[in-house]
Amino acid sequence: MVRLENVKKNYASRCVLDIPQLQLTPGRRYALIGPNGSGKSTLLRLLAGTLLPDEGSIHIPDVCRQSVGYLPQKPYAYGFSVLKNVCIALSKNQSSADERAKRALDEVGMASLLHARGGTLSGGEAQRMAFARMLVQERSLLLLDEPTSATDIAGTQLVEEALLRYYKKTGCTLLFATHALAQAERLADEIILLDHGRILEFGPTAEVLYQSENEQARAFLNFWQLEKPITSN
Amino acid sequence: MEVIREAFLLLFGENGELRQIIGVTLQMSFTSTIISTCIGIPLGVFIGMRQFRGKRLILRFTHTLMGLPPVVAGLLVFFLLSRSGPLGQYRLLYSVTAMVVAQVLLITPIAVGLSSSIVSAQAPLMRETALGMGLSKGRQLLYTLYECRRQLFSVLFTGFGRAISEVGAAQLVGGNVQYKTRVMTTAIVLETNKGNFGLAVALGVILLIIAFVVTSVAQRLQEGLYGKA
Ligand SMILES: Nc1ncnc2c1ncn2[C@@H]1O[C@H](COP(=O)(O)OP(=O)(O)OP(=O)(O)O)[C@@H](O)[C@H]1O
Numbered sequence: 001m002v003r004l005e006n007v008k009k010n011y012a013s014r015c016v017l018d019i020p021q022l023q024l025t026p027g028r029r030y031a032l033i034g035p036n037g038s039g040k041s042t043l044l045r046l047l048a049g050t051l052l053p054d055e056g057s058i059h060i061p062d063v064c065r066q067s068v069g070y071l072p073q074k075p076y077a078y079g080f081s082v083l084k085n086v087c088i089a090l091s092k093n094q095s096s097a098d099e100r101a102k103r104a105l106d107e108v109g110m111a112s113l114l115h116a117r118g119g120t121l122s123g124g125e126a127q128r129m130a131f132a133r134m135l136v137q138e139r140s141l142l143l144l145d146e147p148t149s150a151t152d153i154a155g156t157q158l159v160e161e162a163l164l165r166y167y168k169k170t171g172c173t174l175l176f177a178t179h180a181l182a183q184a185e186r187l188a189d190e191i192i193l194l195d196h197g198r199i200l201e202f203g204p205t206a207e208v209l210y211q212s213e214n215e216q217a218r219a220f221l222n223f224w225q226l227e228k229p230i231t232s233n
Numbered sequence: 234m235e236v237i238r239e240a241f242l243l244l245f246g247e248n249g250e251l252r253q254i255i256g257v258t259l260q261m262s263f264t265s266t267i268i269s270t271c272i273g274i275p276l277g278v279f280i281g282m283r284q285f286r287g288k289r290l291i292l293r294f295t296h297t298l299m300g301l302p303p304v305v306a307g308l309l310v311f312f313l314l315s316r317s318g319p320l321g322q323y324r325l326l327y328s329v330t331a332m333v334v335a336q337v338l339l340i341t342p343i344a345v346g347l348s349s350s351i352v353s354a355q356a357p358l359m360r361e362t363a364l365g366m367g368l369s370k371g372r373q374l375l376y377t378l379y380e381c382r383r384q385l386f387s388v389l390f391t392g393f394g395r396a397i398s399e400v401g402a403a404q405l406v407g408g409n410v411q412y413k414t415r416v417m418t419t420a421i422v423l424e425t426n427k428g429n430f431g432l433a434v435a436l437g438v439i440l441l442i443i444a445f446v447v448t449s450v451a452q453r454l455q456e457g458l459y460g461k462a
């Protein structure tokens with residue numbers, strides 16, 4: 001069980017995240033939505049441990065602590081080959097690291113770019129490579145920051161399918177940020193809607209998307225409702 | 234044309250003095266570049282990657298020292314090594330060693346400053362990814378060095394360029410002693426003072442050629458190591 005209590009994060013005395021209480025149930029999939037600057041990445045960073053809260057506590061069971069996989073919003077592609085970029089996520093004594101890395105890359109349609117240099121990848125290619133690198137570590141709590149913000153439609157589908165396959169195989173806990181509400185609807189059991197660093201809504205996907213009674217939440221979701229006929233199908 | 238001919242004659246003529254001067258120049262420049270970068274680059278990388286108390290102060294000092302006037306460095310070394318100075322017993326003044334010490338004093342801060350700003354520009358881009366993957370400290374350092382290798386290599390060029398072109402400190406602590414501590418720059422100053430402008434210019438041209446050759450060789454080496462930029 002992942003649990004946050006009274007967590008606050010400030011930048012130059014501006015509070016960008018204020019979460020009195022949040023619990024994630026193991027084995028469930030959560031989508032993190034909200035406008036730009038609402039604190040999605042900040043929340044993921046705190047959970048990943050790359051950022052420390054100014055106040056409050058974050059409980060992650062020890063088993064999970066060892067086993068957090070985190071894909072940052074702007075993942076870095078090292079200058080060496082794509083294959084090596086993925087291999088470095090695996091410890092050296094892991095047998096068949098190469099094979100596993102190749103399979104993971106193949107899953108997201110990167111098989112033809114194994115030997116391309118990290119620095120030469122396009123935005124979407126780099127993102128898919130980083131996704132494969134995260135997935136290959138086989139962690140049990142996955143934190144993904146907008147994993148498909150740069151991928152094309154086919155790439156998005158590959159990433160989503162790989163994620164679902166992995167989820168079905170391992171029963172991991174999944175928390176991902178996204179601006180594509182249709183993606184949240186496809187992948188998540190529950191939705192966390194952030195605004196100005198606060199949780200506006202937290203509940204089952206359909207309830208939050210279609211039955212929210214919170215006025216601010218409705219205002220944010222209405223944009224999407226208007227767009228929906230265009231974005232889906 | 235006259236200048237080129239004169240330079241050519243000096244280089245390959247009967248008189249070996251110029252070749253000896255070039256030898257001293259290269260010896261001094263290479264040694265001081267290697268010593269300074271061996272100290273300065275690791276220190277700069279460390280400062281650039283870490284966050285610690287007093288980092289800003291250290292960087293401010295470093296940046297001040299980067300602009301240290303060569304004569305001041307020379308003066309410092311002069312006092313250290315002169316007969317009555319703390320290291321006077323070693324009789325190092327007016328030797329190539331003294332010149333190297335002064336150059337190291339000048340170049341090390343440059344190597345520290347440059348490499349710390351190279352690394353601190355790159356490290357944050359990698360930080361989230363590296364921490365997210367759970368990379369060990371050692372591997373983080375290794376990959377950071379790998380990503381910055383080209384720019385860090387260029388610190389060598391900068392150091393060498395500074396060493397070979399510097400005159401004030403070399404003059405002060407080397408003393409421009411014939412067949413011993415005379416280097417290209419001090420020889421140019423000497424010939425200019427004597428009114429041998431043609432010779433001075435010819436020496437200048439040779440200095441440029443040396444710098445060009447050394448840089449080309451180093452660049453080849455760099456490309457061989459890492460592939461073309
Ligand atoms: N290092 C920092 N210094 C100052 N302010 C910061 C810093 N990092 C984040 N912020 C601020 O915190 C707020 C939340 O940022 P965060 O990255 O969590 O937003 P987000 O919800 O992920 O937005 P986006 O949808 O654009 O990715 C923003 O207003 C941002 O400007």
Ligand SMILES: [Mg+2]
Nearest residue numbers: 040041073145
């Ligand atoms: Mg973000």
